[in-house]
Amino acid sequence: MAQYHPVNYSRRFVRPITLADGTRLVTLKDAADLLTGERFVGVTKWAALEHAIKLVLEAGEHGGRHRLKVAADQIEIVLRVRGLL
Numbered sequence: 001m002a003q004y005h006p007v008n009y010s011r012r013f014v015r016p017i018t019l020a021d022g023t024r025l026v027t028l029k030d031a032a033d034l035l036t037g038e039r040f041v042g043v044t045k046w047a048a049l050e051h052a053i054k055l056v057l058e059a060g061e062h063g064g065r066h067r068l069k070v071a072a073d074q075i076e077i078v079l080r081v082r083g084l085l
Helices: 028-035 047-062 065-081
Strands: 012-018 024-027
Touching: 012 028, 012 065, 024 028, 028 047, 028 065, 047 065
Parallel strands: none
Antiparallel strands: 012 024
C-alpha cells in the first residue's frame, strides 16, 4: 500500500528566487501563485511552464531537497525566458 504524504506547499527553496522587480519566491506556494497568476494568464500552452508547475506539485507532495532544487531550476528557466529574472 502506498504511503500518504501530506501536501506541504510551505516548503522552502534552498535559496530564494529573486525576480527583476524584487519579488522573492521563498516557498513552493510563492512559486505556485506566480506561475498560475496574473503574469502568466495569457499563456495557454507552454511545456516549460507546465513542467515547472508539475515539479512544484511534486515537491509539495513528496518534499526532498532534490525535488525542491529541480523545481527551482525549472522555475528559473521559465522566468528567464519571460524576462522576469
